[in-house]
Amino acid sequence: MEEERLSLGRNFAWTLAGNVCYAACQWGMLIAIAKLGTPTMLGEFALGLAIAAPVFMFTMLQLRAVLATDAGDEYFLGHYFAIRILGTSIGLIAIAGFVAVAGFQRETAMVILLVSLAKAAESFSDIIYGFWQKHERFDRIAIALTLRGIASLAALAATLYFTRSIAWSIAAMAAVWTLWLLTYERAGAKRVLARVSPPDRLRPDWQWNKCKKLAVLAFPLGLVILLVSLNANIPRYFVEHYLGEAALGYFAAMAYAFVAGNTVMAAIGQSALPRLARYFTLDPAAFVQLLKNMLLIGALIGIAGIGLAFWWGAAILRLLYRAEYAEYASVLTWLMVAAAVTYVASMLGYGMMAARVFRAQVPLFLAATAITALACRVLIPSKGLMGGAFAVLAGAVISCVGGGYIVFVAVRSRRSVTM
Numbered sequence: 001m002e003e004e005r006l007s008l009g010r011n012f013a014w015t016l017a018g019n020v021c022y023a024a025c026q027w028g029m030l031i032a033i034a035k036l037g038t039p040t041m042l043g044e045f046a047l048g049l050a051i052a053a054p055v056f057m058f059t060m061l062q063l064r065a066v067l068a069t070d071a072g073d074e075y076f077l078g079h080y081f082a083i084r085i086l087g088t089s090i091g092l093i094a095i096a097g098f099v100a101v102a103g104f105q106r107e108t109a110m111v112i113l114l115v116s117l118a119k120a121a122e123s124f125s126d127i128i129y130g131f132w133q134k135h136e137r138f139d140r141i142a143i144a145l146t147l148r149g150i151a152s153l154a155a156l157a158a159t160l161y162f163t164r165s166i167a168w169s170i171a172a173m174a175a176v177w178t179l180w181l182l183t184y185e186r187a188g189a190k191r192v193l194a195r196v197s198p199p200d201r202l203r204p205d206w207q208w209n210k211c212k213k214l215a216v217l218a219f220p221l222g223l224v225i226l227l228v229s230l231n232a233n234i235p236r237y238f239v240e241h242y243l244g245e246a247a248l249g250y251f252a253a254m255a256y257a258f259v260a261g262n263t264v265m266a267a268i269g270q271s272a273l274p275r276l277a278r279y280f281t282l283d284p285a286a287f288v289q290l291l292k293n294m295l296l297i298g299a300l301i302g303i304a305g306i307g308l309a310f311w312w313g314a315a316i317l318r319l320l321y322r323a324e325y326a327e328y329a330s331v332l333t334w335l336m337v338a339a340a341v342t343y344v345a346s347m348l349g350y351g352m353m354a355a356r357v358f359r360a361q362v363p364l365f366l367a368a369t370a371i372t373a374l375a376c377r378v379l380i381p382s383k384g385l386m387g388g389a390f391a392v393l394a395g396a397v398i399s400c401v402g403g404g405y406i407v408f409v410a411v412r413s414r415r416s417v418t419m
Contacts, residue, residue: 018141021145030042045115047236049233056122058226064127067127077127085204152176155169253325254385257336
């Protein structure tokens with residue numbers, strides 16, 4: 001029995017609502033740490049995310065997107081869970097090993113490990129969301145994200161208020177994410193699965209031939225998302241190295257302004273991705289038109305963000321965080337310039353994903369990451385946080401230009417096949 005699909009407009013509305021609420025809760029965590037804790041605490045949290053995120057991005061292999069675009073039902077849900085178990089285990093072991101030899105202070109090491117446990121729970125939620133996305137039930141994803149975000153924000157803020165410990169606060173967040181996965185998300189996925197594929201099960205399927213084939217298919221995407229995550233986090237590594245954890249706290253607080261626009265970008269891209277994939281196969285002209293609309297929205301949101309940062313950046317930073325954050329308003333403006341370019345590149349990324357152009361993305365994002373790292377090495381020691389903003393912009397430009405070229409070639413090749 002086929003699960004009822006929602007319209008593209010309703011899917012976008014649900015996705016936007018869910019992503020906005022979840023992003024607001026994630027931003028609320030930074031605000032809570034900034035107001036209840038110290039810039040150093042915020043820097044430790046940002047460092048934990050900067051270390052854990054690239055590792056898990058790679059081991060997750062973007063299986064959510066592969067699952068959402070698997071229109072031919074080539075793999076069972078259990079195959080995705082099997083690969084995710086292996087990847088998550090490898091990620092946890094790698095991070096634990098790195099922390100053991102890196103020589104971090106005890107509090108910082110604990111934060112990194114606890115953030116990793118939270119990301120491990122999130123990785124399994126990601127598979128469930130991909131399953132719902134494939135069947136265009138973005139309402140379920142939105143509800144799950146919203147309630148998980150509210151619960152984790154409340155747990156982190158309350159724990160930080162009473163304990164004044166960032167480690168205990170992250171532990172509370174990780175516990176909420178794990179409990180949410182095992183209760184609400186698991187039960188909701190089982191209900192949909194019973195309707196759309198009764199023989200399938202919400203458990204790993206260790207059919208090694210299928211799992212190997214799926215891993216090989218998704219491996220380039222793992223490399224791509226690793227490079228994307230590194231591209232976003234490399235400035236944080238250099239800021240922490242050259243300027244310290246407190247400076248990283250300031251930079252991370254401003255860089256999170258990306259999230260406001262990225263929330264809308266993710267809503268557009270995730271809700272349109274299954275349809276983009278079908279259009280690319282059946283109607284390339286419709287694919288191009290839908291992607292053009294997505295690019296236009298991304299550009300407009302980016303321009304609006306630049307205007308907000310330029311005119312009211314200092315007031316926004318003072319209101320959301322503390323007065324000392326407002327000293328870096330010019331850094332926020334340049335970060336929003338980089339964000340505008342990133343939003344357009346993000347839409348092109350969904351276009352590449354829908355066209356299932358995976359391998360060509362690896363050299364593109366390798367180049368973007370190399371440019372970002374080089375810019376950080378040259379600019380951050382001399383220009384401080386402003387140098388970090390310029391480095392983010394340099395990487396975004398490379399991603400945008402290269403992504404546009406790859407999509408253009410893919411569409412031209414598809415049109416030649418269908419003619």
